Amino acid sequence: MNNSIKDKILASIDVVEIVGEHVSLTRKGREFVGLCPFHDDHRPSLSVSPQKQIFKCWSCGAGGDVIKFVQLSQRVDFKEALAILAKRAGIEPNNRPRDDQAAAMREQISRSLAWARTHFQRNLQQTPGGRQAAEYARGRGISDAMIERFALGFAADDWDDLLSHARRAGLDENVLGQAGLITTNENNKTYDRFRNRLIFPINDAMGRCVAFGGRTLGDDQAKYLNSPETALFSKSRVLYGLDLARKAITTSREAVVVEGYTDAVLLSQAGVQNVVATLGTALTDMHAKTLVRLADRIAMCFDGDEAGLRAADRAVETALRHRVEVVVVVMDDGQDPADFVMGRGVEAFKSILQSATGALEFRWCRTEEAFRSSGQRGQRDAVEAFLRFVAQVTLAGGLNDPIDHGQLVNRLAELLTISAGDVVALLVKNKAALSRESSGTIPEIAEMSIYDEAVRDIPPGMVSAAEELFGFALSSSEHFAVMEEALSAGAQQCDPWRRLDEILEELVEHRGQYTKADVIDHCNDAGLCELVDRAIRRIGASVVTAELCQAAAGRLLAELDLLRMKSLRGDLSGGDCGRGPCDKETFDALCEVARHRHDLLGAEPHWKASR
Numbered sequence: 001m002n003n004s005i006k007d008k009i010l011a012s013i014d015v016v017e018i019v020g021e022h023v024s025l026t027r028k029g030r031e032f033v034g035l036c037p038f039h040d041d042h043r044p045s046l047s048v049s050p051q052k053q054i055f056k057c058w059s060c061g062a063g064g065d066v067i068k069f070v071q072l073s074q075r076v077d078f079k080e081a082l083a084i085l086a087k088r089a090g091i092e093p094n095n096r097p098r099d100d101q102a103a104a105m106r107e108q109i110s111r112s113l114a115w116a117r118t119h120f121q122r123n124l125q126q127t128p129g130g131r132q133a134a135e136y137a138r139g140r141g142i143s144d145a146m147i148e149r150f151a152l153g154f155a156a157d158d159w160d161d162l163l164s165h166a167r168r169a170g171l172d173e174n175v176l177g178q179a180g181l182i183t184t185n186e187n188n189k190t191y192d193r194f195r196n197r198l199i200f201p202i203n204d205a206m207g208r209c210v211a212f213g214g215r216t217l218g219d220d221q222a223k224y225l226n227s228p229e230t231a232l233f234s235k236s237r238v239l240y241g242l243d244l245a246r247k248a249i250t251t252s253r254e255a256v257v258v259e260g261y262t263d264a265v266l267l268s269q270a271g272v273q274n275v276v277a278t279l280g281t282a283l284t285d286m287h288a289k290t291l292v293r294l295a296d297r298i299a300m301c302f303d304g305d306e307a308g309l310r311a312a313d314r315a316v317e318t319a320l321r322h323r324v325e326v327v328v329v330v331m332d333d334g335q336d337p338a339d340f341v342m343g344r345g346v347e348a349f350k351s352i353l354q355s356a357t358g359a360l361e362f363r364w365c366r367t368e369e370a371f372r373s374s375g376q377r378g379q380r381d382a383v384e385a386f387l388r389f390v391a392q393v394t395l396a397g398g399l400n401d402p403i404d405h406g407q408l409v410n411r412l413a414e415l416l417t418i419s420a421g422d423v424v425a426l427l428v429k430n431k432a433a434l435s436r437e438s439s440g441t442i443p444e445i446a447e448m449s450i451y452d453e454a455v456r457d458i459p460p461g462m463v464s465a466a467e468e469l470f471g472f473a474l475s476s477s478e479h480f481a482v483m484e485e486a487l488s489a490g491a492q493q494c495d496p497w498r499r500l501d502e503i504l505e506e507l508v509e510h511r512g513q514y515t516k517a518d519v520i521d522h523c524n525d526a527g528l529c530e531l532v533d534r535a536i537r538r539i540g541a542s543v544v545t546a547e548l549c550q551a552a553a554g555r556l557l558a559e560l561d562l563l564r565m566k567s568l569r570g571d572l573s574g575g576d577c578g579r580g581p582c583d584k585e586t587f588d589a590l591c592e593v594a595r596h597r598h599d600l601l602g603a604e605p606h607w608k609a610s611r
């Protein structure tokens, strides 16, 4: 795989998610369907394929990959779409591309993690220690079904259980180290990182294992231990349980965020399936971005102790920057969400989620509390922090309800015993300071769409001629015979053209005719879909006649002649005689092509008019 930003985006952003934000999608077999946003659609014509990562509309022909979708839906060009998506995926546009070696290492790490997940699971099921670990999990209230669903495992109480099995499986020690599975002490002795622990595999959104978390089963001081940050794992990106919760989140448009894996597992077991957990870190911008794509409301649950409240403060700030409804649930002191749901049931839990405090309200109460309980200095700090917070949130577009805003101003005025006008002035000042700080620009991106890359080296005149011809060919099979020769001649220039031509030829051969929808049905990758989209756009609402088709075919053939002439001229001037033609055969060929081209253009009545 290539390492361009485009490839990273295509690898990390799901087209179904992005399309799902604009269109209500329903599953139909292996694909999703919905009303096409690009034409006036009354019965679902848009299909989105999670396997092929493309979208296409059988009716208007819009289609391509996720980047193309953003281009069309947000009316931006390719580079802007790339920048929008890179920002969402947390990809730095100016990242230096990783080399192939690093990519190969990631692949190996991924394989060793998948192997380790199976190894831990097998330990849990088949060893005496594992059976005790499972017993412990059950003691915590985790059912066998959840042990299975979350693929819980057991790391043996041994220094080299994983290491020795891995060696026997032929895995490379260096890779195991890079995967965070083994570690080396100061005496250069290598041993298993996870020992005597109940293992929670941590997966990415696609369900691929990227790390592990382990709860000690002995008296290890570290109650919970996670994999270190690796090439595949960053705790500021990964949300535990997202692979399993994703569907429930997109269906309910709400995500419940808890702080630990046991909470996530137990809530899921109780029937709160839209639950994810952060991994020993406050909610980050990256987490928020992931969730905002899937949900309209984020409910964050925190333990009811001081640490929990502080975590809530930070999480609220982050979440509110992302234009999403954020509510905060703080459990009673000493309780975590799992205790609550096991003690009082899922309905009680859902009802506290429903009546949870809005994030802004929560942040306000915390400020007010700090204000009332501190001296002058502390009061000033609390208010300044709050003003800055409000400025940040508004700048990010997160607080655009005028009623909320008005209330906020009034409350601040009351608390500070100043006028509402002064509060507004303070807010404006904070906002101005912040926007000065954050006025960065998006770096230039020198990349092209998959289709543009395919046609990069083809003369622009030929690209437009070919696309136009494909446009006519797509609109109806009636005049296919007129265009066939030119299409198959042009098709050799690049892969998407060749494949679209093959699809047309095959349909004609087998059925004698085709409709646009038939052709689109056969297009199964982004390059092809984009070609179809371009071709259809290029001819617009033209009424397709045999003459128009013939003219377009002539233009493409003439462009091909021009290319051939250029290459023959190159051959001639490359000869060693220095001046004039020295190769008779080449010269004759050149004349022949030139004549052919002249005939084509001469026979073409609409040459100037239709350009």
Ligand SMILES: [Zn+2]
Pocket: 036, 037, 038, 039, 041, 045, 057, 058, 059, 060, 061, 062
């Ligand atoms: Zn459409």
